[in-house]
Amino acid sequence: MIKNAELYSFILIYDYKIICSLSFLAFSMRAMRLHEYGKPLKLEDVPVPEVRGEEVLIKVGGAGVCHSDVHFVEGHWKEILPTKLPITPGHEVAGWIEDVGDDVVGFKKGDPVAVYAGWGCGVCKYCKSGMQHLCANIVMIGLLGADGGFAEYLHYKTYRNLVKIDGLNPAEAAPLTDAALTSYSAVKKVLSRLHPDGHVVVVGVGGLGQYAIQFLKLLMPTVNVIAVDISDEKLEIAEKLGADYIINSKDKNFIEEIMKITKGYGAEALLDFVGEGGFSTLVLGKKGVAVSVGLGGTTLSMPVFQTVLFEHEVWGSFYGSLSELEEVVELAKTGKIKMPIEKYKLEEANEVLEKLKRGEIKYRAVLVP
Numbered sequence: 069m070i071k072n073a074e075l076y077s078f079i080l081i082y083d084y085k086i087i088c089s090l091s092f093l094a095f096s097m098r099a100m101r102l103h104e105y106g107k108p109l110k111l112e113d114v115p116v117p118e119v120r121g122e123e124v125l126i127k128v129g130g131a132g133v134c135h136s137d138v139h140f141v142e143g144h145w146k147e148i149l150p151t152k153l154p155i156t157p158g159h160e161v162a163g164w165i166e167d168v169g170d171d172v173v174g175f176k177k178g179d180p181v182a183v184y185a186g187w188g189c190g191v192c193k194y195c196k197s198g199m200q201h202l203c204a205n206i207v208m209i210g211l212l213g214a215d216g217g218f219a220e221y222l223h224y225k226t227y228r229n230l231v232k233i234d235g236l237n238p239a240e241a242a243p244l245t246d247a248a249l250t251s252y253s254a255v256k257k258v259l260s261r262l263h264p265d266g267h268v269v270v271v272g273v274g275g276l277g278q279y280a281i282q283f284l285k286l287l288m289p290t291v292n293v294i295a296v297d298i299s300d301e302k303l304e305i306a307e308k309l310g311a312d313y314i315i316n317s318k319d320k321n322f323i324e325e326i327m328k329i330t331k332g333y334g335a336e337a338l339l340d341f342v343g344e345g346g347f348s349t350l351v352l353g354k355k356g357v358a359v360s361v362g363l364g365g366t367t368l369s370m371p372v373f374q375t376v377l378f379e380h381e382v383w384g385s386f387y388g389s390l391s392e393l394e395e396v397v398e399l400a401k402t403g404k405i406k407m408p409i410e411k412y413k414l415e416e417a418n419e420v421l422e423k424l425k426r427g428e429i430k431y432r433a434v435l436v437p
């Protein structure tokens with residue numbers, strides 16, 4: 069027989085267990101996690117970290133899947149990036165503020181925000197001049213030192229790197245934080261080199277290239293944009309987004325074609341969103357500049373003779389600054405750039421990575437948890 073006191077303590081213990089299990093449910097979330105390079109991400113329940121100080125908890129509205137996620141998850145950068153596994157990938161995120169630390173000012177629960185993909189040390193010369201992305205100690209969500217947005221919630225270091233996106237849908241806005249920002253930063257680098265009636269070549273018109281075409285036509289409407297890709301489907305999209313010429317480099321010698329289009333002068337600039345296989349300074353005219361953004365492969369090559377005689381330049385372009393993200397968001401708010409996305413469930417991250425690798429994603433794929 070159970071005595072009263074025993075019964076009470078039994079109920080108390082039982083209640084306590086229910087409360088514990090309920091509180092676990094309340095403070096855990098689903099996330100797609102990378103445990104081993106080259107292996108599929110695993111769907112897991114992980115704790116939602118608490119926020120303190122300047123930290124912010126963001127309810128993920130969308131996390132874009134970038135081709136860099138393919139490179140990263142497959143382990144192409146395992147010798148270069150000192151990432152500790154497991155990690156939740158996803159560096160292209162927008163959502164709503166869920167919770168804020170005590171020192172956060174200007175943000176409250178429910179505010180829609182775009183997330184700058186990382187943060188610098190704050191004290192080096194790059195950070196101090198607004199170029200956190202070049203900081204030697206940069207932390208990048210989903211890639212290096214912090215979990216990313218392939219999850220229901222994102223725990224983020226500081227409200228200072230968030231941009232408010234009132235009026236925009238977070239799932240559609242997520243690609244602004246990388247696909248758009250990275251291509252915007254590359255386009256801005258070459259603007260002063262373009263003649264209003266000149267030519268600029270965009271190689272690779274996937275997630276990033278589609279934004280580059282739009283920014284070029286928005287910022288210098290009269291310049292001729294030549295889009296190059298190996299997919300007719302992507303080239304059709306490029307044309308709709310404003311490309312003046314399209315070339316499928318599988319079918320045609322794109323260097324010859326570009327020389328014909330430019331009447332033998334060559335283009336003033338090349339924006340390469342592929343890497344090895346897409347990069348060719350031979351499309352450039354004298355004093356032309358090639359901007360290398362794509363991270364495919366390991367080595368870019370340039371012919372010595374033409375590089376020297378034609379005074380070619382090559383610039384790298386990595387991500388963009390926080391102030392450039394503000395500019396991109398402002399442009400998006402005007403409705404002048406199209407932000408087409410393909411929505412997928414969080415659990416579909418592995419399929420999406422495979423599709424992206426095979427070139428089967430038309431627009432930017434966004435995981436919506």
Ligand code: NAD
Pocket residue numbers: 133134135136137139246247250271272273274275276277296297298299302317341342343344345346360361362363364385386387424427
């Ligand atoms: P994506 O897969 O959406 O688009 C790539 C496009 O390139 C596709 O349309 C594909 O058909 C085309 N392509 C592939 N091989 C080609 C070739 N040989 N010639 C012409 N076109 C070719 O990829 P994405 O997310 O736009 O990323 C593009 C590249 O940019 C990736 O390598 C990614 O890692 C890199 N990236 C760099 C930065 C940076 O800061 N520099 C930022 C984000 C992404």
Ligand code: ZN
Pocket residue numbers: 134135136137159160246247
């Ligand atoms: Zn990216």
Ligand code: ZN
Pocket residue numbers: 188189190191192193194195196200203204205
């Ligand atoms: Zn720094």
